[in-house]
Each structure stands twice: as C-alpha cells, then as structure tokens.
Amino acid sequence: MANSTFNRRNFLFLGATATLGMAAQAIPASKEKKKKKNKEKKKKDIIYRTLGNTGIEVPIVSMGVMRADNPNILKAAYEIGIRHFDTASGYQDGRNEEMVGTYFKDIPRDQVIISTKIHPPKEGCSTEQFLEKFDQSLKRLQMSYVDILYLHAGSDVAYILDPRYTEALKRVKASGKARFIGVSTHANMATVINAAVDSKLYEVILTSYNFLMKDDTEMQKALQRANDAGLGIVGMKSMAGRYLDKEKKKPVNCMAALKWALSNPLIHTTIPGLTNFEMLKENWKVAQNHDLDETEKGDLQLAMNEVGLYCHGCMSCSGQCPQDLPIPDLMRSYMYNYGYSYPAKAHTTVAKLNLSHNPCEDCPGCTVACPNGFDVRERITDIARIKMVPANFLV
Amino acid sequence: MRKIFFISLILFPLSIWAQGVVFPTLEGWKSDGKVQVFNKDNLYEHIDGASEFYLSYGFESLQVASWERDGTELTVEVYDHGDALHAYGIYSIEKSIKAEIVPAGLEGYGDASTFNFVAGNFYVKINSTKLDKVAGFSLKSFAAAFAKTLCLNPEYPKVIGLFPKENLQPNTCQYIPTEFMGLGFLGSAVRAKYSLNGAEITLFIIERADRAEIEKMVLKYISYAEDKIKNPAEGDILIKDPFNGTVCLRWKGNYLLGATGFSDQKSVASLLDKISGKL
Numbered sequence: 156m157a158n159s160t161f162n163r164r165n166f167l168f169l170g171a172t173a174t175l176g177m178a179a180q181a182i183p184a185s186k187e188k189k190k191k192k193n194k195e196k197k198k199k200d201i202i203y204r205t206l207g208n209t210g211i212e213v214p215i216v217s218m219g220v221m222r223a224d225n226p227n228i229l230k231a232a233y234e235i236g237i238r239h240f241d242t243a244s245g246y247q248d249g250r251n252e253e254m255v256g257t258y259f260k261d262i263p264r265d266q267v268i269i270s271t272k273i274h275p276p277k278e279g280c281s282t283e284q285f286l287e288k289f290d291q292s293l294k295r296l297q298m299s300y301v302d303i304l305y306l307h308a309g310s311d312v313a314y315i316l317d318p319r320y321t322e323a324l325k326r327v328k329a330s331g332k333a334r335f336i337g338v339s340t341h342a343n344m345a346t347v348i349n350a351a352v353d354s355k356l357y358e359v360i361l362t363s364y365n366f367l368m369k370d371d372t373e374m375q376k377a378l379q380r381a382n383d384a385g386l387g388i389v390g391m392k393s394m395a396g397r398y399l400d401k402e403k404k405k406p407v408n409c410m411a412a413l414k415w416a417l418s419n420p421l422i423h424t425t426i427p428g429l430t431n432f433e434m435l436k437e438n439w440k441v442a443q444n445h446d447l448d449e450t451e452k453g454d455l456q457l458a459m460n461e462v463g464l465y466c467h468g469c470m471s472c473s474g475q476c477p478q479d480l481p482i483p484d485l486m487r488s489y490m491y492n493y494g495y496s497y498p499a500k501a502h503t504t505v506a507k508l509n510l511s512h513n514p515c516e517d518c519p520g521c522t523v524a525c526p527n528g529f530d531v532r533e534r535i536t537d538i539a540r541i542k543m544v545p546a547n548f549l550v
Numbered sequence: 551m552r553k554i555f556f557i558s559l560i561l562f563p564l565s566i567w568a569q570g571v572v573f574p575t576l577e578g579w580k581s582d583g584k585v586q587v588f589n590k591d592n593l594y595e596h597i598d599g600a601s602e603f604y605l606s607y608g609f610e611s612l613q614v615a616s617w618e619r620d621g622t623e624l625t626v627e628v629y630d631h632g633d634a635l636h637a638y639g640i641y642s643i644e645k646s647i648k649a650e651i652v653p654a655g656l657e658g659y660g661d662a663s664t665f666n667f668v669a670g671n672f673y674v675k676i677n678s679t680k681l682d683k684v685a686g687f688s689l690k691s692f693a694a695a696f697a698k699t700l701c702l703n704p705e706y707p708k709v710i711g712l713f714p715k716e717n718l719q720p721n722t723c724q725y726i727p728t729e730f731m732g733l734g735f736l737g738s739a740v741r742a743k744y745s746l747n748g749a750e751i752t753l754f755i756i757e758r759a760d761r762a763e764i765e766k767m768v769l770k771y772i773s774y775a776e777d778k779i780k781n782p783a784e785g786d787i788l789i790k791d792p793f794n795g796t797v798c799l800r801w802k803g804n805y806l807l808g809a810t811g812f813s814d815q816k817s818v819a820s821l822l823d824k825i826s827g828k829l
Binding site for chain 1: 597598646666679733734
C-alpha cells in the first residue's frame with residue numbers, strides 16, 4: 156500500500172520540517188468517546204462519533220466499498236468492527252451494490268449502516284426515473300431500505316436543489332426506503348455544503364476532505380455550519396489521491412493523511428476505499444488513535460510544501476498584481492491544461508478573461524507571492540498563449 | 551520544455567485518430583459532431599467516483615459521442631483500456647451474472663435502453679432514452695456494426711481459454727488487475743466460478759513472466775498465512791488463509807493456479823488438472 160512505501164527522501168529536497176498547526180480544533184484521541192466493542196470481538200477501544208442529528212453512531216473509520224471486488228474484505232471489515240459501508244449505483248455498473256447485498260443479506264440489518272448514491276444522467280432525469288434507479292439499487296442491495304441515500308456528486312447549487320431530485324429524495328425518505336438523505340460533493344464543496352445547510356432538506360454531507368485543504372477557511376466555516384445545523388459529515392478522499400505528482404513517484408503518507416482528516420472533530424467518519432487486508436488493518440488502527448506523531452506531522456508538512464499543479468483557490472494572490480490580472484483564474488486555467496489535460500477548458504477560461512497573449516510582458520519582475528509556491532509569472536506567461544490556438548483544435 | 555507542452559496542445563486532437571475510433575453517421579439522427587475526450591486526469595468529471603475503478607483497469611482514454619432523434623437520445627462511450635485483457639476485465643466485472651450474451655464485438659449484452667460490449671482494447675457502453683419511439687432501430691445491431699469498426703476479429707485473452715467449460719457458471723470469468731483476493735502480493739489474476747457437488751468453487755489462474763516471480767509469491771503467501779511449509783516445490787500446496795479460507799494452490803512453472811470454496815480436494819484437483827494440462 157502507498158503508505159508503506161512512503162519514502163521521506165522524496166521530500167527532503169523541500170527542506171521544510173515545520174510541525175503542523177492546521178488542525179486547530181483537533182482533540183486528542185484520548186479524550187474522544189470510545190466504546191468497548193462487543194464481547195465476542197477483540198478488546199480494543201474504538202473511537203465513535205455521531206452523524207449529526209441522525210443519531211447514527213459509527214466508528215470514525217468506515218469503508219468505501221467502491222474498489223473492493225472480494226466479499227471476503229467486506230467480511231473482514233465487518234468482523235474487525237467497521238459498521239458503515241458506502242457504495243453507489245454507478246460503481247461497477249451496479250455490481251458493487253450486488254456484492255454488498257450478497258454479503259450483508261445474512262447480517263442483521265440493524266447492525267450495519269449502508270449508504271448508496273444515485274447520480275442522474277448528465278442530461279437530467281425525472282423524479283420518477285430517479286426513483287426507478289433507486290429501486291434498482293435496493294433490489295441489488297437486497298434491502299428494503301438504506302440508511303443514507305446521497306444525491307451523487309453535487310458540484311453546484313442548481314443541481315443539488317433541482318426540484319426533480321429533491322422531490323425524489325423527499326419521497327424516498329417519506330416511504331422509509333432511506334432513513335436519511337444526503338448529498339456527496341468533491342468539487343466546489345464549501346458552496347455545496349452551505350447550500351445543503353440552507354436547504355434544510357439534506358441530513359448528511361459526504362465531502363472530500365484532506366490535508367491539502369488546511370488553509371481553506373471557507374471549507375472549515377462550511378463544515379462548522381453544517382455541524383452546527385446538525386448535519387452528519389462524512390469525509391472522503393482523505394488521502395488526497397495517494398500521490399502528489401502525476402508520475403506517482405511521491406506517495407502520500409496515507410495513515411498520516413487519514414489521521415489528519417479525523418483530527419478535525421467536524422468530520423464524523425471517513426470512508427477510505429479498502430481493497431486489501433493489510434490496508435484494512437492499518438486503517439483500523441486509526442479508529443483507535445488518530446493522534447499524529449512527529450514523523451507523520453513532518454511527512455504531511457513536507458507533502459503540503461510540495462508545489463503541485465493544483466491551485467487551492469485561497470485567493471491570497473488577489474490584489475497583488477500591479478496589472479490587476481485575474482491570477483486565480485489563470486492559475487486555474489494552468490491546472491486545467493497541465494493537471495487535468497483539458498486544454499479546451501483552459502482555452503475557454505483564458506478567452507473569457509480578454510487578456511493579451513503575454514500579459515506579463517510589460518512587467519520587469521513579478522511581485523505576486525503565492526502561498527503554495529507557484530511561480531505566478533511563469534505560469535501566466537505559459538498559459539495565456541493558449542488563446543492563440545484555435546479553439547476547435549483543442550479538446 | 552514549455553515549447554514541448556505547448557505543441558502538445560495543438561497535436562492533441564490528432565490522437566483521436568490514432569486511437570482508431572471513428573463514430574458513425576446515423577441516418578435520421580442529429581449530431582453536433584463533437585466528441586468529448588477524457589483521460590486519466592479528468593475521467594472523474596464524467597463518471598465521478600467510479601473513475602478510480604476504471605483507472606485500476608488500465609484506463610487510457612474515453613471518447614463520448616451523442617445523437618438525438620425526435621426527443622430520443624443516444625450516447626456512446628468508448629473506453630480504451632490499452633489492451634484486450636484489461637478491456638475484457640472491466641467489462642467482465644461490470645457484467646451481471648444474469649446477462650444474456652449476444653455477439654457484438656467479442657461479446658455483449660443489454661436491454662431496451664442500454665448495451666455494453668467489449669472489442670479488442672475497447673469497452674463500449676451505449677445508453678439511450680425513449681428508444682422505443684424510434685421505429686426500426688436496434689441497439690444490438692448498431693452495437694454489432696460499430697464493434698466491427700473498432701476491432702475486426704476480437705479474441706478472448708488466451709488465459710480465459712484455459713478454464714474448463716464443464717460446470718462453469720455463466721458470466722463468472724473475470725480479470726482482477728490488482729490485489730487479488732485482497733492480497734497485495736498476489737497482484738493480478740483471472741478467476742471463474744464452478745458449481746460442483748453442491749458447492750460453489752472459485753478457480754483462479756495467475757500468470758507471470760517467469761518461475762521466480764511465482765516462487766516469490768508462494769513464499770509470501772506461506773509467510774502471510776504463518777504456515778510452516780518449508781522449501782515449497784512445484785505441485786499442490788494447501789494454504790490456510792486467515793481471511794479467504796482454505797486455498798488449494800497448484801504451482802507449475804510461471805503459473806500459479808488455485809481454488810477456494812471447496813470441501814472436496816479431489817474434485818478440485820481434477821479441475822486443476824484440466825487447466826494445468828493445457829499449460
């Protein structure tokens with residue numbers, strides 16, 4: 156697994172050894188609520204948190220079933236003490252739900268918390284079609300209800316408040332086929348979370364949350380708001396993709412990353428994707444103790460110092476440029492082109508800015524300081540030229 | 551370096567041709583002619599969280615084209631998985647065991663509004679809405695014709711042909727690209743389920759470039775299971791796996807065969823004989 160191959164030497168050139176200070180609200184694992192597991196299980200203390208007003212109490216480590224193809228991993232996860240399992244109708248075209256259903260059909264239904272997700276097609280679908288999709292999910296899961304049904308992959312307000320889908324979710328809840336309804340998000344998360352809170356409809360949020368968001372104050376505020384409003388908050392993508400570079404030569408210390416996410420008490424549980432038994436055992440240790448040791452703090456700090464391709468949208472650069480260039484938009488365009496290999500999107504974004512093909516040429520030097528270490532001038536000079544390429548050449 | 555990157559922007563559309571996908575013109579259907587292209591870095595924008603699974607099957611690119619006719623929409627997604635084994639793998643893992651297989655490319659299945667098939671390096675998923683309103687249009691026929699443009703004579707990966715046909719449960723032959731049985735050291739494998747004497751047995755085949763790789767794997771498995779077998783030799787080895795139950799391994803050169811879920815070792819041995827006889 157990635158964390159076991161983590162090599163600190165990958166990061167030594169960065170030269171930073173500062174300790175972490177980003178999890179301001181972190182509470183030590185020793186002060187967390189712990190429960191003795193059932194007597195037939197091992198005698199380990201596990202940290203539990205409650206998913207907001209749902210009242211669902213689960214270990215802080217749950218399981219994303221998505222990539223598991225072996226029901227024996229589900230079995231091992233259940234036997235080790237994991238109680239919340241997350242799947243989706245779209246995973247393996249429904250086969251993932253089938254596997255979950257096949258394994259859990261012999262387990263008392265009230266002993267596990269099952270969540271699934273429905274993603275309407277890009278062109279949209281009616282309330283009835285949404286409900287049909289969900290009924291298919293229940294059939295595959297061999298269950299009469301799920302504990303949480305998410306509207307899958309919300310990245311904008313219009314989508315998560317689309318009356319066709321909100322009506323479907325309300326009906327599902329009223330029918331008892333889902334105990335609680337939620338929305339999952341891995342883009343534009345703070346906005347989606349705030350909208351979900353305001354809607355007074357959603358009860359659970361499933362959101363990307365990892366150490367790369369340490370300076371994202373909007374995200375922290377949104378999580379706090381959701382927590383205060385009584386929403387359950389489930390974290391995902393805690394390992395930030397497991398690698399920091401496109402070449403996959405700089406692995407993330409996954410255990411440290413998981414601990415970092417869980418050191419924020421606003422994250423009630425996480426759903427790391429478990430695909431092997433070693434990973435399961437390692438992740439489960441975090442359910443007993445999420446305190447970062449000094450080595451782990453150092454590893455994450457070094458990883459955070461890595462200058463990657465991704466603009467975190469912190470807006471620190473706003474107002475710094477004497478030419479008043481829209482730097483966040485340009486950095487985002489750079490990310491689309493080189494991070495996502497999506498030049499058409501980069502072209503569209505740059506074209507809308509109405510800049511020259513070399514907007515930095517009149518500046519003798521650059522005074523903009525990016526907290527993530529981007530060479531802003533170099534990136535602008537590089538990406539602004541894309542507008543010279545005819546749009547129909549790009550995809 | 552910057553120049554190289556910049557030039558790659560201009561050349562990028564040419565790679566669409568290089569991938570050998572030519573979407574057809576459908577008489578009576580409207581299309582804006584645009585093909586959406588996704589790669590490893592942005593596949594999630596199209597299929598969200600499911601993208602990780604596709605990436606584990608060697609995903610290289612996805613091309614999506616759409617047509618419209620009288621309010622009916624037709625979308626074709628062509629996933630390029632780099633080689634026939636990975637394409638078959640992702641197809642096999644998404645296929646329901648209840649699927650009725652029909653000839654389209656290597657094979658395919660579908661219903662009134664969807665059709666999936668595999669052909670060479672490509673896994674193709676066709677979706678439609680309200681297709682019943684379009685008289686005379688058959689998803690199956692469309693799929694079969696389109697498949698020929700992708701790969702004229704698709705063949706099953708060689709390893710699939712090693713599984714005996716007798717007692718084989720339909721649609722259970724699957725390729726797992728990593729961490730087979732949840733064990734990182736086993737890596738990739740092909741598996742299939744058999745009904746034998748009331749039991750459901752899973753047979754698997756692991757193929758590696760040389761014997762030494764298999765030997766290393768066997769030693770790791772013995773160590774993982776904390777077994778006391780010393781100096782294992784080629785032949786049958788019984789492993790007490792703490793999570794997967796009793797596993798019967800058969801080591802032959804650069805192949806490791808195996809079975810789980812059995813109660814009668816003799817029956818399993820005869821199944822394994824049928825595979826090892828072909829090696």
